[in-house]
Amino acid sequence: MTQPVRLAINGATGRMGQALLALVKDDARFMLVAAIASPGSSKLGQAVGACEGSLSFTHEWPAADALDVVVDFSGPAGLAEALTYCESNGVALVTGTTGLDATFAQRLSASAARIALLRAANFSLGVAVLTRLLRQAAAALPDWDMDIVEAHHNRKEDAPSGTALALGEAAASARGTSLRESAVYAREGRVGPRAQGTIGFAVVRGGDIVGEHEVLLMGQGERLELVHRATDRSIFARGALEAAHWLSGRDAGDYDLDAMLADRSSR
Numbered sequence: 001m002t003q004p005v006r007l008a009i010n011g012a013t014g015r016m017g018q019a020l021l022a023l024v025k026d027d028a029r030f031m032l033v034a035a036i037a038s039p040g041s042s043k044l045g046q047a048v049g050a051c052e053g054s055l056s057f058t059h060e061w062p063a064a065d066a067l068d069v070v071v072d073f074s075g076p077a078g079l080a081e082a083l084t085y086c087e088s089n090g091v092a093l094v095t096g097t098t099g100l101d102a103t104f105a106q107r108l109s110a111s112a113a114r115i116a117l118l119r120a121a122n123f124s125l126g127v128a129v130l131t132r133l134l135r136q137a138a139a140a141l142p143d144w145d146m147d148i149v150e151a152h153h154n155r156k157e158d159a160p161s162g163t164a165l166a167l168g169e170a171a172a173s174a175r176g177t178s179l180r181e182s183a184v185y186a187r188e189g190r191v192g193p194r195a196q197g198t199i200g201f202a203v204v205r206g207g208d209i210v211g212e213h214e215v216l217l218m219g220q221g222e223r224l225e226l227v228h229r230a231t232d233r234s235i236f237a238r239g240a241l242e243a244a245h246w247l248s249g250r251d252a253g254d255y256d257l258d259a260m261l262a263d264r265s266s267r
């Protein structure tokens with residue numbers, strides 16, 4: 001019988017941490033070794049209710065040989081700590097943390113030379129398919145205006161969402177450009193007519209919205225709308241656990257969900 005993947009969840013007290021804990025307890029493919037919280041967390045020492053045994057929320061990382069993979073949904077500070085641990089101990093890392101700056105993104109890319117790393121701004125299958133559809137539409141309609149509207153709950157800290165930025169990057173690259181060259185993040189006052197080829201972003205924050213992304217492709221006399229609505233965080237948690245299972249034991253490298261899906265469909 002294959003051994004379960006030994007897993008640590010970083011950011012375990014958060015919304016995504018809780019969604020992961022709820023799934024892991026019934027998933028025989030995994031053994032939860034650590035539920036990591038911030039050094040100042042009010043939950044340190046409290047029992048991790050979702051799992052069997054005596055696990056408590058902790059900021060102590062396990063011994064290197066006790067762990068196969070870390071799943072991180074914390075924030076930039078939490079991810080930095082997880083990355084340091086994974087690099088020092090040769091442990092694989094799956095991260096969904098968004099709101100990272102370019103320097104951090106470069107650090108992640110460099111780390112992938114030493115550890116197996118899988119990152120995704122959105123772990124839902126629906127957004128993976130939306131991204132493919134968007135690449136097709138953006139290339140087929142190169143002159144149409146494009147805006148991306150995203151909506152999330154009122155506790156979200158980063159904007160635009162990681163998903164909105166990843167969708168924008170995919171669309172820009174399908175048109176032979178980059179988001180750095182084409183993004184417009186704010187419109188206020190007399191901004192004048194729209195510049196050709198720009199990709200605009202609009203952000204909604206409120207209530208308990210799990211995550212919604214709408215891409216508008218606007219031509220003359222017609223409009224195409226590509227929309228994804230997440231209504232349950234467990235979709236992200238399920239995707240991240242699939243990624244953790246797939247990544248465990250792999251060679252160092254910079255992986256994404258497309259690589260995982262392609263590998264699976266080739267079997």
Ligand SMILES: NC(=O)C1=CN([C@@H]2O[C@H](COP(=O)(O)OP(=O)(O)OC[C@H]3O[C@@H](n4cnc5c(N)ncnc54)[C@H](OP(=O)(O)O)[C@@H]3O)[C@@H](O)[C@H]2O)C=CC1
Nearest residue numbers: 011013014015016037038041074078096098121122123236
């Ligand atoms: N890629 C995807 O599919 C998805 C990505 N996300 C992203 O995941 C991240 C987390 O989202 P969400 O769960 O809603 O956020 P939360 O704020 O609910 O959870 C993050 C948790 O991380 C903990 N934390 C903070 N600092 C550290 C640290 N240094 N070490 C360990 N834990 C730490 C915090 O709690 P405490 O102080 O108790 O430790 C907090 O509860 C965000 O960047 C979000 O955008 C969210 C959903 C899906």
Ligand SMILES: O=C(O)C1=N[C@H](C(=O)O)C[C@H](O)C1
Nearest residue numbers: 098121122156161162163211
């Ligand atoms: O913070 C969230 O909640 C989410 N964040 C991710 C993002 O920034 O795109 C993914 C999802 O939309 C939920």
